[in-house]
Amino acid sequence: MISVITGASAGIGEAAAVELAGRGQQVVLVGRNPAKVARVAERIRAVSGTTPDTLTCDYTSLEDVRRLGAELLSRYPRIDILINNAGVMTTERTLTRDGHETTIQVNHLAPFLLTNLLLDRVTGRVITTSSRAAKTGRVDPADLNRERRRWSGWLQYGDSKQANALFTVELARRLSGTGVTATCFHPGVIKTEFAPKTFMMWMVKNIPGMGQTAEEGARTMVHLATHPDGAAYPGRYFAKSAPASVPKGMIDPTLARTLWDASAAAVA
Numbered sequence: 559m560i561s562v563i564t565g566a567s568a569g570i571g572e573a574a575a576v577e578l579a580g581r582g583q584q585v586v587l588v589g590r591n592p593a594k595v596a597r598v599a600e601r602i603r604a605v606s607g608t609t610p611d612t613l614t615c616d617y618t619s620l621e622d623v624r625r626l627g628a629e630l631l632s633r634y635p636r637i638d639i640l641i642n643n644a645g646v647m648t649t650e651r652t653l654t655r656d657g658h659e660t661t662i663q664v665n666h667l668a669p670f671l672l673t674n675l676l677l678d679r680v681t682g683r684v685i686t687t688s689s690r691a692a693k694t695g696r697v698d699p700a701d702l703n704r705e706r707r708r709w710s711g712w713l714q715y716g717d718s719k720q721a722n723a724l725f726t727v728e729l730a731r732r733l734s735g736t737g738v739t740a741t742c743f744h745p746g747v748i749k750t751e752f753a754p755k756t757f758m759m760w761m762v763k764n765i766p767g768m769g770q771t772a773e774e775g776a777r778t779m780v781h782l783a784t785h786p787d788g789a790a791y792p793g794r795y796f797a798k799s800a801p802a803s804v805p806k807g808m809i810d811p812t813l814a815r816t817l818w819d820a821s822a823a824a825v826a
């Protein structure tokens with residue numbers, strides 16, 4: 559079983575990679591920083607006896623995502639599970655070298671592109687780390703960069719995570735009948751390197767009982783990668799290892815298709 563995990567250099571992705579490798583899966587680690595990914599590979603070697611393959615990619619460059627996709631296609635004739643987990647929350651509005659707002663590119667457009675590049679090679683499941691922040695998202699396919707609306711880090715983060723859920727809905731529809739399924743999930747409120755300069759994460763890390771460990775955050779991801787649920791609920795959003803109800807804006811099929819088309823145009 560070959561699982562490609564992005565954002566595997568830290569936090570939830572690292573914890574899931576360690577857990578899946580411990581259960582005998584062949585994990586492929588994708589991170590941004592070579593030294594950080596190498597540290598996780600060494601950690602996995604210590605628990606499983608096998609050193610996993612590592613690749614690096616910076617999602618602020620779509621050219622780099624295309625290079626990653628080509629590299630994965632050249633190395634793996636089959637990918638059983640693709641886990642789109644890399645993500646950021648930034649407090650300053652910046653643009654990538656591709657001209658997109660950074661949060662929407664890193665959290666949505668880059669995994670959208672990577673998934674499309676690899677899709678013919680994926681045999682089992684596509685799992686995307688969304689967030690309950692998606693529930694308050696107001697993603698506008700005609701204004702992915704929030705140029706025409708007020709930008710704040712959390713507003714744009716919510717849009718990007720709503721985009722993860724809508725991407726999952728449309729991807730599942732497109733994969734219907736192929737045996738490949740798509741799901742997404744909320745990991746919980748987790749003490750990681752995520753959103754480092756925010757008061758929210760300061761509270762999560764410093765108020766006892768407010769945040770959970772990375773290992774707890776990885777549980778739903780591992781569930782979707784290993785349990786029949788991961789194939790039984792195409793297009794669904796999970797929380798606490800179970801399908802969860804969500805607002806209409808996270809599952810609206812028309813919005814999902816419009817977003818797909820806008821995303822394809824943005825990465826073309």
Ligand SMILES: NC(=O)c1ccc[n+]([C@@H]2O[C@H](COP(=O)([O-])OP(=O)(O)OC[C@H]3O[C@@H](n4cnc5c(N)ncnc54)[C@H](OP(=O)(O)O)[C@@H]3O)[C@@H](O)[C@H]2O)c1
Pocket residue numbers: 564565566567568569570571589590591594615616617618643644645646664687688689690744745746747748749750751752753
């Ligand atoms: N923590 C929470 O409470 C929480 C709640 C809901 C959802 N999530 C989601 O969970 C996922 C994992 O986050 P985490 O909490 O584990 O945070 P984390 O510890 O900061 O890990 C984020 C991962 O994404 C990678 N990444 C960030 N920017 C990137 C870029 N430009 N290109 C490529 N990779 C990049 C990071 O690489 P580096 O190691 O190089 O920085 C790291 O591997 C994210 O999608 C996040 O939105 C987290």
